[in-house]
Each structure stands twice: as structure tokens, then as C-alpha cells.
Amino acid sequence: LSVLEWPAANVQLQQPTELRELRAAFSELLLLQHAATAAAATVDGAGVHAMRREQPTDELWALKPLIAPVLKRFTFHFEGRRETNRTDKPEWMFTHCCNLLRLHAPFLVERLQAMLRHPLHVLRKEVLDGDALAAEQEGYLRMLGVGCPHGCFGALANALCEAMATKLSRGMPTLLDHPPLFAHTLTEALACEQELRQSLGLAHGIGGVLRAFDRSAAALSLWLRLETEDSDAQLQKLVNDEANWQPPPPPPPPPAKLSSTDLPSADASADGGSERVAGEQLLAGGVEGEEHGAPPQVAVSVMQLVRGFTKRLELLSNAPAQRRLFFEVELPLLANFVTHLRTRAAATTVLAEHSVGDWAAFGALMQTLSFCARLLDEWQEAGPLADYAAASATAATAESSEAHTYLLLVGSPPPDRVFSSVLADLDRIAADLEDHAVEQLTSNFSVGTRRYLQERRELRLLPLPPPTALAIDVSSALCEPLSQLRSDLGGLQGVLPTGSARRIWQRVAVTIDSMLYEKLVSVVQCSLGGALQLAVDLKAVISSFALCSARPHTKLRRLSQSCTLLQMSAPERTRLQRALTPQADGAQGHLPSAQAVVRVEALTAASAVLSELGIYQLSVAEARDLLSRLPNEPPQHA
Numbered sequence: 001l002s003v004l005e006w007p008a009a010n011v012q013l014q015q016p017t018e019l020r021e022l023r024a025a026f027s028e029l030l031l032l033q034h035a036a037t038a039a040a041a042t043v044d045g046a047g048v049h050a051m052r053r054e055q056p057t058d059e060l061w062a063l064k065p066l067i068a069p070v071l072k073r074f075t076f077h078f079e080g081r082r083e084t085n086r087t088d089k090p091e092w093m094f095t096h097c098c099n100l101l102r103l104h105a106p107f108l109v110e111r112l113q114a115m116l117r118h119p120l121h122v123l124r125k126e127v128l129d130g131d132a133l134a135a136e137q138e139g140y141l142r143m144l145g146v147g148c149p150h151g152c153f154g155a156l157a158n159a160l161c162e163a164m165a166t167k168l169s170r171g172m173p174t175l176l177d178h179p180p181l182f183a184h185t186l187t188e189a190l191a192c193e194q195e196l197r198q199s200l201g202l203a204h205g206i207g208g209v210l211r212a213f214d215r216s217a218a219a220l221s222l223w224l225r226l227e228t229e230d231s232d233a234q235l236q237k238l239v240n241d242e243a244n245w246q247p248p249p250p251p252p253p254p255p256a257k258l259s260s261t262d263l264p265s266a267d268a269s270a271d272g273g274s275e276r277v278a279g280e281q282l283l284a285g286g287v288e289g290e291e292h293g294a295p296p297q298v299a300v301s302v303m304q305l306v307r308g309f310t311k312r313l314e315l316l317s318n319a320p321a322q323r324r325l326f327f328e329v330e331l332p333l334l335a336n337f338v339t340h341l342r343t344r345a346a347a348t349t350v351l352a353e354h355s356v357g358d359w360a361a362f363g364a365l366m367q368t369l370s371f372c373a374r375l376l377d378e379w380q381e382a383g384p385l386a387d388y389a390a391a392s393a394t395a396a397t398a399e400s401s402e403a404h405t406y407l408l409l410v411g412s413p414p415p416d417r418v419f420s421s422v423l424a425d426l427d428r429i430a431a432d433l434e435d436h437a438v439e440q441l442t443s444n445f446s447v448g449t450r451r452y453l454q455e456r457r458e459l460r461l462l463p464l465p466p467p468t469a470l471a472i473d474v475s476s477a478l479c480e481p482l483s484q485l486r487s488d489l490g491g492l493q494g495v496l497p498t499g500s501a502r503r504i505w506q507r508v509a510v511t512i513d514s515m516l517y518e519k520l521v522s523v524v525q526c527s528l529g530g531a532l533q534l535a536v537d538l539k540a541v542i543s544s545f546a547l548c549s550a551r552p553h554t555k556l557r558r559l560s561q562s563c564t565l566l567q568m569s570a571p572e573r574t575r576l577q578r579a580l581t582p583q584a585d586g587a588q589g590h591l592p593s594a595q596a597v598v599r600v601e602a603l604t605a606a607s608a609v610l611s612e613l614g615i616y617q618l619s620v621a622e623a624r625d626l627l628s629r630l631p632n633e634p635p636q637h638a
Contacts, residue, residue, distance in 0.1 A: 007070050007104060019111065027118045029062040033147075034119065034140050059155065060147040066112075067159045070100065074163050087171060090185045094192035094209070097160045101153070101200055108153040116144060116152070150206055157196070158206045164192075168212035172219055183226055186213060193315045204317050214321035227329045231305060235333060239340045244298035247364040247495065295371035296364045302337050303375050306330060313384050322384055326418070334376075338425045341369065345429050349436040356487045362437065363495025369430045370497040373408035376419040388418045407431055407499065430500065437504050441488050442511045448481025452537075453519055459530030472532060474540045486544045493547055505548040509555035512541065517558040522622070525629050528570065535566040557617035564613055565626055576613075577627045580606045580620055 004018055077084045078093045086092065120137060127133040148155050168175075168189070175182040189209045196202045196209075213219045238244050309330040316322045348362055379385060406412050406427050455477055465472055474482070489508075493501050516538070526534055538559045545552035553560040568576065582602045606620040615623060 006066060007073070007100065023115045023118055026062050026112070026115045027122060030060065030116070030119045030140075031122060033061045034136075034143055037139070037143060060144070063148065063152060063155050066152075067156055070156060071159060071163055074160065078167060087174060088181060088184070090168075091188045091191075093164060093167070094188055097164060098192060098195050098200070101157055101160065101196075104156065105153055105200065108156060109151070112152045116148070150203055154203065154206050157200070157202050161196070161207050161209055161211075164209045165207065165212045168209065169216070172212065172216060176218055176222060179222065179226065182219075182222060186223060186226075189213065190312065190315065194311075197315060208315070208317065210316060211318070214316055214318040220321055220324065224324060224328050227309075227325070228332070231309075231329060231333045232336065234305060235302065235336060235340075238298050238301050239337075241298075244301070245296050245344070245361070245364060247296055247360050247367070248294050295367040299368040299371045303372060306334060306376075307379070309333070310379055310383065310385065323388065326385070326388065331418070331422075334419070334422045337372075338422060338429075341365070341426070342429055345433055349433065356484050359437075359488070359491040359495050362433065363492070366430065366433060366496050366500050369426050369433075370408050370500070373406075373423055373426045373430075376423060377409050380417045380419045385418050407434070407503065408497075434500060434504055434507075437492065438507045438511070441485065441504075441508045442515070444488070445481050445485050445508075445512060446515060448484055449478065449516075452477035452481070456520055456524050459524055459526045459534055462527055462529035462533055464529045465532070472536045475533065475537050478537050478540065482540055482544055486547065489545065489547050501548065505545055506555050509545050509552065513556040513558050516541065517562065521559070521562045521626065526566070526631075528631055531566040531630050535563045538563050538566075561615040561618050562626065564615060565618075565623060566630070570631070573627055573630060576609065577624065579609045580624045580627070582606075 004022065074097070076082065077096065079085065084092055084096075119140060123133060123136050123140065127136050150158065168185070175185055189212070193208045193210050197204070202208070213223055309325065313322050313325060313330075316325065344365060348365055406423065407430050408427050409423070452475060455475075489505060492504060496504070521534075521538075524530075524534065542553050542556050542560055542563075545555070549555075565573070565576075582599065603620060610616070610618070610620065610623055618626075
């Protein structure tokens with residue numbers, strides 16, 4: 001090691017001769033430890049040489065000479081009175097250890113790790129008996145598994161992490177007396193832990209630096225209190241800024257060609273900040289391609305906070321500390337955000353006034369609910385969250401969650417997931433908002449068509465259009481409510497998630513279908529010209545939903561099928577009316593049971609006639625009633 005100048009910056013520049021000498025010394029020390037752990041050898045009755053090994057409990061002797069100078073250097077810099085040993089500069093210690101591990105990782109992983117297998121070749125040469133060789137190899141591998149479970153690099157990393165955690169634990173009383181200093185040290189420790197786990201690839205079995213915080217009751221309590229205060233302050237700042245609730249502007253169209261001059265410079269990328277980049281990554285990963293629009297900034301920022309806590313849970317190796325961080329900080333943060341969303345939804349539905357077609361604030365809130373629900377549903381299925389049970393969910397809540405059909409998700413999550421109660425709250429808010437939108441649209445249309453319904457008597461006197469007429473215009477009294485309906489549907493379609501927009505327009509269409517049929521089609525008396533005018537008006541209503549679906553008539557079946565009857569010529573209506581009218585003499589002279597059979601057969605035949613015309617939603621009685629209110633003969637002209 002002295003020849004290699006360990007630990008040194010040129011650790012990768014060893015000569016082959018130096019490596020051979022190191023491998024020989026390393027193997028001899030490993031074999032010496034292996035032999036030292038052996039008990040007395042005995043020979044059984046069959047003459048088989050059996051070795052009984054004691055369970056090894058010590059670390060590898062061969063690694064101690066490599067770890068000792070590293071720890072000595074650590075003590076020199078951060079345990080004495082050197083200028084590098086400063087309580088207010090914990091990042092110096094963390095940076096030193098991470099850089100040292102990164103520098104020596106290739107040598108430890110690629111060179112030294114392979115030397116652990118060299119004693120196996122020596123054992124094969126020295127031990128000739130097969131059973132004895134198997135016992136020796138098994139004992140040696142057991143020694144490696146106990147003394148070096150994570151490899152040479154893991155052993156050095158574990159020693160450095162233990163040294164850092166011990167130093168932090170000794171200085172913890174000072175940190176607890178100064179919360180700002182504690183917060184700074186904790187922030188740097190979290191960054192160091194993240195670099196150890198993600199950049200350097202340390203396994204969770206290797207102790208990290210956060211042990212000094214999560215295994216001390218006082219330190220953990222202060223940590224959770226600071227996290228709660230900081231998250232609450234950030235949440236209040238986000239929700240109180242009205243600009244964060246506004247829908248984001250549409251993204252610019254992509255350039256036709258991308259040249260080197262179109263690429264952002266390094267300075268421009270640095271000015272954007274990691275927070276903006278993280279928000280863009282979260283947005284890109286959380287919004288499905290079929291969704292319309294994007295969530296407002298408040299949704300992205302709050303989900304960044306939640307995701308940050310989930311990442312910290314993954315860094316912790318102490319399960320009780322993980323649960324406390326989740327149930328005392330992360331889950332209350334989400335509950336607080338849900339409260340703000342509920343208040344915002346109430347203000348949007350009760351107090352807000354919007355013009356026709358202006359659903360921007362409503363759509364931004366729905367996008368927030370959908371965005372948050374999808375991310376939470378995805379996150380609760382991975383990492384440590386998948387192992388938790390929702391402590392806030394009672395048995396009654398679990399039962400209601402099982403029977404609940406989620407609007408914001410593709411499928412209902414299991415009721416025992418950590419975010420089940422939060423997802424249920426978000427879904428109830430979304431359901432209330434959708435109910436408000438449906439009520440708003442149907443109410444506006446009902447009020448707008450009041451004059452049109454009052455003028456339905458004019459349909460009895462309308463003459464047929466002249467043969468030279470190109471088309472029949474929509475009734476003037478229906479133009480304004482149709483224009484308002486189309487503006488509202490277009491506004492909703494452009495700002496809502498796909499699922500919400502689909503549910504809203506379908507419910508509105510079904511309501512309008514029932515309203516116009518009951519208040520107009522089922523009671524109106526029409527002339528031949530009035531029947532054609534009514535068919536044109538109903539088709540205009542149906543086509544208003546073409547913005548939402550290519551087949552809008554599937555939700556307005558009664559109006560669509562009524563148009564089929566209204567557009568028939570007089571002879572066609574006469575023949576259809578005769579086919580739908582039961583024959584009075586067909587059942588005379590038969591028993592009551594036979595008469596019932598005849599009536600059923602007649603009804604079946606009439607239904608078959610309607611089915612051939614594509615009329616399924618209207619019953620035979622309804623079709624017959626509508627035909628009876630239409631004239632069967634054209635008017636006679638002088």
C-alpha cells in the first residue's frame with residue numbers, strides 16, 4: 001500500500017508488478033483469516049476430511065489496512081482543530097467523502113473486488129480431497145459474505161458513512177440548540193445521502209449519514225417540525241398567489257427544423273434553474289397524451305413537494321422514521337392542499353361569474369384534480385409507499401372506497417393504499433364540479449329555449465316550403481340558446497381533461513334529449529311544414545354536440561329517432577301508422593289468454609317495423625302518438 005501511495009489521486013496508474021504484489025499479499029491475508037476461523041480438524045470413520053468452521057463475525061482483515069488510512073485522513077481533517085472542521089460547513093465533510101469514494105470506486109470495484117476470488121484458486125491447488133475442498137470453499141465464501149457483504153467499495157463506503165454519522169451524532173446537541181444550523185446540516189446530509197445512493201450506487205444495506213438524524217428522538221422530532229413548517233409555508237405561498245391558479249399558456253408550435261443555432265446555450269439552461277427543469281419533467285411524466293391542456297403551476301409545484309418527501313422516504317433506512325415522515329408531514333400536506341381545493345371549488349361554483357364559453361378557471365381546477373390524482377395513484381404503487389396502510393382510513397371509509405367509482409382514474413385503487421382517502425376527496429370535488437357544469441349548461445339551455453317552447457303552436461300553421469327553397473333555416477327563437485350551448489361546450493372541451501369533458505357533454509345531451517322530448521315532441525301538433533321545421537331544429541340541437549363526439553346522436557336518441565318520423569312523407573307515415581295500429585278484429589272471439597297472445601304478437605310485429613327504420617328508443621305507443629299528431633294528407637290548393 002505504501003508503494004501504491006494509498007489513498008492517492010493516481011490510484012488508477014498502478015503497474016502490473018505492483019498489482020501482482022498487492023494481489024499476493026491480499027490473498028495471503030484472506031487465507032490467514034480463513035485459517036484462523038477454523039476449528040480443530042477431525043477425520044470421520046470413512047476417512048473423509050471434514051472441517052468444522054466457526055461462524056466468522058469479524059470484518060475482513062485484508063480490508064483494514066485500506067480503510068485505516070482513509071479514516072485517519074478523515075480524523076485529521078474533521079475531528080481535530082483544523083480549519084476544515086467547522087460546524088457551520090458540514091458540506092466540506094460530505095464533499096470530501098463523496099469525492100474520495102468516487103475517486104477510488106473504479107479501483108475497488110474493478111481491481112480489488114476480483115482479488116477476493118484469488119484464494120479460491122489457491123485452495124483448489126492445495127486441497128486435493130473433493131469433500132474437503134467443498135467444505136473449505138464454503139467456509140471461505142461464508143467468511144466473505146459476513147465480513148464483506150457489499151464488496152470492497154461497500155466496505156470503504158460503510159466505514160466513511162459510519163465516521164460521518166458518528167461525528168454528526170457527537171455534535172447533535174449543538175445542532176439541536178441552533179435550529180437554523182440544524183436545518184442547514186440536514187439539507188446537506190440529505191444531498192449527500194442522495195449522491196451516495198443514486199450517483200455512487202450504494203445499497204440500502206450500507207449505513208448512510210442520515211442515521212444521525214433518524215435514530216435520535218430529539219433530532220427526528222425537530223426534523224419533522226421543520227419539515228412541517230416549511231411545507232406549510234410553501235403551500236400557503238403557492239395557493240395564495242392567484243397567478244399560480246391560472247391555466248398555463250398553450251405551448252408554442254415546434255420549429256420545422258432544428259439547427260445548432262436553435263439549441264439553448266449552457267448559460268441559458270443554467271439560468272432556468274433546476275426547479276423549472278424538475279417541473280417540466282414532472283409535467284411530462286404525469287400528463288397522459290390524451291389529456292387536453294396542462295395543469296396550472298400550483299398543481300405542478302405541490303406535486304413537486306410531495307414527490308420530494310417521497311424521495312426522502314426512499315433515502316431513509318429506518319422504517320419507523322419513514323412512517324413518521326409520511327404520516328406526520330407528507331399526508332397532512334396533501335390534506336391541507338385538498339382543503340384549499342375544496343374551498344376553491346366552492347368559490348368557483350357559487351361565487352364566480354363567467355361569461356358564455358369562459359370556463360378557463362373551471363378547467364384549470366379540473367386539470368389540477370386530474371393531474372394530482374393520476375400522479376398520487378401512480379406513486380402509491382411503488383417504493384416504500386406500497387407497503388404502508390392508510391392510517392387515516394377507517395373501516396367505513398374502506399367500505400365506501402370499495403364501492404366508489406373513481407372519475408379521475410381509469411380504475412379504482414385498493415382501499416388500503418396510502419393515498420386512498422386523498423384520492424376519494426379529490427374525486428368528490430371533481431364530481432361536484434362536474435355536477436355544477438352539467439347543471440349550468442342545462443339550466444342555461446332550458447331558460448334560453450323558454451320562448452321557443454312557448455311558440456310551438458306556430459308549428460301547427462307552418463306551410464310547406466316552396467319547391468325552389470334550398471334549405472329550411474333553424475327557428476329564430478332557438479338560435480340564441482344553441483349559440484350559447486355551442487360556446488359553452490367548445491369552452492369546456494378545450495380546457496377539461498378528456499374524461500371529464502366526455503362525462504359532462506353526455507350528461508348534458510341526455511338531459512336535453514329528455515327535456516325537449518317531454519316538453520316539445522311528445523305534445524306538439526304539427527303541420528307538414530311544421531314537422532319539417534321541427535326536424536331541422538332538433539337536428540341543429542343534435543349537431544351542437546358534434547364538437548364533443550363524432551356520434552352525438554347516441555346520447556340524443558329520442559330526438560334523433562323522432563326526426564326520422566318527422567321527415568317521412570305523408571304516404572310513408574300513413575303506412576307506418578297502419579302497421580303500428582293493432583287490428584281490433586284480430587282478437588275477437590278468442591279467450592282472454594289468446595287475446596293476450598295476439599296483442600303480444602302485434603306489439604312484436606310493430607317493434608320489428610320500427611327497428612327496420614332504426615327506431616329503438618321510442619316505444620310503439622310513443623311512435624304511434626307522434627304520428628297521430630301529424631297530418632297524413634298534404635293540404636289541398638285551389
